[in-house]
Amino acid sequence: MAVTTPLFADHTRSFATNRYVYPVISRRSRGLSVGVNLNPDKVCNFDCVYCCVDRRTPGDRRPVDLAVLAQELDDLLGAVADGSFWTQPPFDRTPEPLRRFNDIAFSGDGEPTTCPEFPAAAALVAARRAAHGLESAKTVVITNATVLDRAPVAAAIDRFRPEDEVWGKLDAGTEGYYQQVDRSKTPLAKVLANLLATGRRRDLTIQSLFMTLHGEPPTEAELDAWADRLSDLRRDGARIRLVQVYTTARATTEAYVGALPRAALDRIADRVRRLGVTAEVYAADG
Ligand code: SF4
Incomplete structure (x- = not known):
């Protein structure tokens, strides 16, 4: 589902061991996009011929652990809030115009809204963003739209702020x-x-x-x-x-x-x- 063309992606010493949260600097987001991958299991109800997720190796089938997600968000958002994120390689090489925090995007190795924890994860993202004083970054959910009619998913999206975004395929x-x-x-x-x-x-x-x-x-x-x-x-x-x-x-x-x-x-x-x-x-x- 991730479709951004990164300048720098998540292969950093600090964040490479994360299960869910990964930083990407891209021209499309004109800055830092914090990705949230709710699908380490690689489960998707599409099987796109162009998908770039490698499903020849099995995914991580454990249910999403919201406590781990919260910790990973806090680690990364804390580094963004105090500026230390921009001193860590390779992000210290980010061109000046891209040194801004644009969004937190549900985008990963499958369809995020089919994940039962999506509504709780969306609420968690909003809460942790506010706790770090980073409300100017929007939430983005990148979705194939197949289950947007499920009541918990629709309710979670209805709690988004006006500036948050739904990107539908x-x-x-x-x-x-x-x-x-x-x-x-x-x-x-x-x-x-x-x-x-x-x-x-x-x-x-x-x-x-x-x-x-x-x-x-x-x-x-x-x-x-x-x-x-x-x-x-x-x-x-x-x-x-x-x-x-x-x-x-x-x-x-x-x-x-x-x-x-x-x-x-x-x-x-x-x-x-x-x-x-x-x-x-x-x-x-x-
Ligand atoms: S919808 Fe699913 S199969 Fe299609 S590109 Fe996204 S992750 Fe891959």
Whole structure:
């Protein structure tokens, strides 16, 4: 699920032994994003052909331990709050404009909202952030939207502040292409219904990954259908603040997946802009 292209990621002496919490400096977040991985078990109800999680080795199947999560958050947020974070290698090499704390993102090796501890973890993040005086950093949940209709998940998101963000995945406009790329038992219609219901209650960011399959880009008909689904969501009342158009930048589950060039991503983003929605492009080559 993690889709950021890091300048520096979590391979530090201080944080490498963490189970859940990892720091990433990325251009996309324009600073420090503290990742919370609720899925060391690598469990996901999607099986995306482009997923970069290596599931050839087993995950950690233990239930999420909220006490460990709290301790890891306190260690990292404490270092951010007192400034010592920026003196530790490799983060001491962070360019000046990126030396800011942007967000705490639920993003990891699976779908965070299917984790039974997600609501408690979201509350914990808000509490520990406040305890360290870091309220200016927002919460972000990066989700495939399949279970946003579950009452505890919806309630947890409804407790988010207005500045916190939900990034929902929408990779396809038809059930056929969705099953080709996301491979899920949950139908696309349910993903769309959940995006609509959530987007009626708060601003949504849509994340859409496009790729080549066996060297072929998505068809014009599929891209038209995807743009139509975005248009339908808006027409029916979803507040879409941004669509992120991106491609694969790392090793993928299936070898027949390839990155789309920037020019193709730009043309896809132009379809979004023609709907009157802001679009950003993240190409594999930066
Ligand atoms: S939603 Fe897709 S990309 Fe994200 S963790 Fe699941 S299988 Fe991987």
